[in-house]
Amino acid sequence: MVTQSHAAPFPDVDPERLLALVQAVRDTGYTFTTVTPATHARVNGRPGNSQAKSLRDVLGWSRPFADDLLPPTLLDALQRAEAVTRRPEGLRSTVRLSSLDQELFLHSAYPPSAADAVFFGPDTLRFVGAVLEHLQTRTTPVRRAVDIGCGSGAAGICVAKRLPDAEVVLVDINPAALRAAAVNARSAGVANVSLQQSDMLRAIEGRFDLIVSNPPFMIDQSARAYRHGGGPLGAGLSLSVIEAARERLAPGGSLVLFTGSAIVEGADPFRDAAGALCAEAGLTWTYREFDPDEYGEELDDPAYAEAERLALVILTATRS
Incomplete structure (x- = not known):
């Protein structure tokens, strides 16, 4: 019909x-x-x-x-x-x-204007690339992994394809995203994926060897779930992911966070806040700018009046 x-x-x-x-x-x-x-x-x-x-x-x-x-x-x-x-x-x-x-x-479909639109875009490819690069370099096994704010499920599904013996949990607060992710997991033929509606990891128990996330990091006046990061300059959800991960990483477990950061007068407030959260939990961490200048059109928004650029960044934090 x-x-x-x-x-x-x-x-x-x-x-x-x-x-x-x-x-x-x-x-x-x-x-x-x-x-x-x-x-x-x-x-x-x-x-x-x-x-x-x-x-x-x-x-x-x-x-x-x-x-x-x-x-x-x-x-x-x-x-x-x-x-x-x-x-x-x-x-x-x-x-x-x-x-x-x-x-x-x-x-x-485009335009993704609905509050509960299911996101997939260039950042999805960048995020998945960062996660797969981490898998190639890590030396400890992954028995249990979770994709926080999974959206279409792309990252978790790509992990599940490479780690068929691991349990991979796809988590999102958006029921529409979970419907899409379930179809995508079946389409990819991965049998080691489960799905759970949850705000961060609140509805999930246990620890994880791998936590991955590409949370929303923009300031979105419409507060669309797939886009609005909240908090200072859109960093709220990204910081919440770090807080959730530092409580739930198993020994040897790692967080791979792909997100954005608004740079203000040459300084990176998100990096400072993220580093402090990792240090408080005794996590070793690395941080790099994947792309120093993306989404320049967003700087026209008055909410970014103090920002000089938006960088895409990758934080990797590991529990010893």
């Missing part, structure tokens, strides 16, 4: 139908690298890009499409998954599919 109104940010339907949609798209050879919302808006705003001309336009660029654009089997798969709506400009998919680690990941 094609609905006439705006759909939920992620369909609450039989996951088998969503799995069938992913498989049908995979069978076409589809791939797509999701860009930032700013880049997405620029590309979609070019002449000739207002309407979809291909499957990538539909499920990657989130462009409206005519009823006869897609093969009937694909349109049927979208309809059965309740992942398509009818708007004045044409049909629109309510989900996107993005490529990572030879998998396709379901997440929210």
Whole structure:
């Protein structure tokens, strides 16, 4: 069925139908690298890009499409998954599919304006890369891992693929994210993943050998869950992840935190606060700027009046 109104940010339907949609798209050879919302808006705003001309336009660029654009089997798969709506400009998919680690990941369509949108973007690829780099260098085994604020589940799923004997828990406060992550885990064929709705680790027991997280770190006036970090210059959730991790890391366990930091007059307030939290818990830690200047357009927000740049950073903290 094609609905006439705006759909939920992620369909609450039989996951088998969503799995069938992913498989049908995979069978076409589809791939797509999701860009930032700013880049997405620029590309979609070019002449000739207002309407979809291909499957990538539909499920990657989130462009409206005519009823006869897609093969009937694909349109049927979208309809059965309740992942398509009818708007004045044409049909629109309510989900996107993005490529990572030879998998396709379901997440929210562009623009991700809903409060509970399921995030996937360039930072997802950067985050997963940082986590996999850590796995290659660590010398202690991982028996239990958790992805805090898992979103689409990408990082935890990539960990589970490489550590099939480990228990990997995907945690998010957003039910829509957990629905997406469950489908993505099944699509990737990982059987060692469990999912839990939780604010940080409050609903989860036990210790972990590996804790990974890419929390929201922006100041978002709409307070969207996937984007708003809260606290000082958007660092609130990132600091909360460190606080949760330092209580729950097993001996030899590590936290890999990929986040952003607002630099003020050459100083990094987040680094100072994060380092203090690690030192208080006796954790050894490393910190580096992955990218010194990202999301420059955000500096137009008055909330960033004191910031001179937004850096992407990686904190790794380990319990001896």
